[in-house]
Amino acid sequence: MQRARDRVAFASFAAVSFLAGGNAVGIRFSNRELDPLWGAALRFAGAAVLLLALMRLKRLPLPHGRALVGAVVFGLLNFALTFGLAYYALVHLHAGVGQTLLALVPLVALLLSVLQRQEAFRAVALIGTLVAVGGVAVISQAPLRADVPLPALLAAFGAVLSFSQAAVLVHRLPKLHPVTMNAVGMSAAAVALFAASLVAGDRWVLPERSETWWALGYLVVAGSVLTFIFYLTVIQHWGPSRAAHVFVAIPAVTIMLSAWLDDEPLTASLLLGAPLILFGVYLGALRPSQKAAPRSEARRTGASPDEPAP
16 A cells, blocks of 8 residues: 555656646746736636636535635645746746755755644755755756846745745645645635736736747646646655655756756756755655554554554
């Protein structure tokens, strides 16, 4: 049972790493024609429509009570606030730099989990995060120079904090099917982003350029629907801090795509940074850290016999 759960989690982890690698690049292309909050609202509105249709196809019920409130709060944190800030930051930051900053999510999620007494502190996870973040920094070779506006940097760090807290929160909410959780969350986020876009005075126009339509289509289907279903699956199987290590695997994909599509410099530092990222991800996220509790211990602690004791 545990091996099957780990296989599902590992496959989902790999899928998120690959699909999310194009997100920051897609946002950069979207921002060139669409105002940031308006572009984010269109993205999550389209994703919500697809997920709601998938819910109906799979005959998944709408949540009620605490589950509904939790899904809405998750959506406002994980999608509306995080991506509202990220879209603004990526007006000024290259995709590789923005994704490098998001690689801090595992460390912040770990600290938040410990502070909120959801997880015990694990030194190996912290070490793995630091090693991997160091590898991301080596790959990107993108020091934060004075020509980057301070509000853009603050927005990027705000996105890291809200994304991390959403990862911690979802592990404490009533269990929902990943499609349901993301459908409700993205619907709430789309409403919030449309409202924020209206207040900000964004121009509500549809794209005219073909590359913007391609970017928006990718962000809706691959970057939102598929990515966040897989990401939520990883969280439910591995917990928030371990699942959040996906953010140190994504930048390698992002930097290569950004160099190809957006002329972001790609240097020989990749040869040193990539092994550091892979080792950090293995050490902090993939390396077995605890065996399943014996049945007697599981009964004593209240854990499932197929899951590690707390």
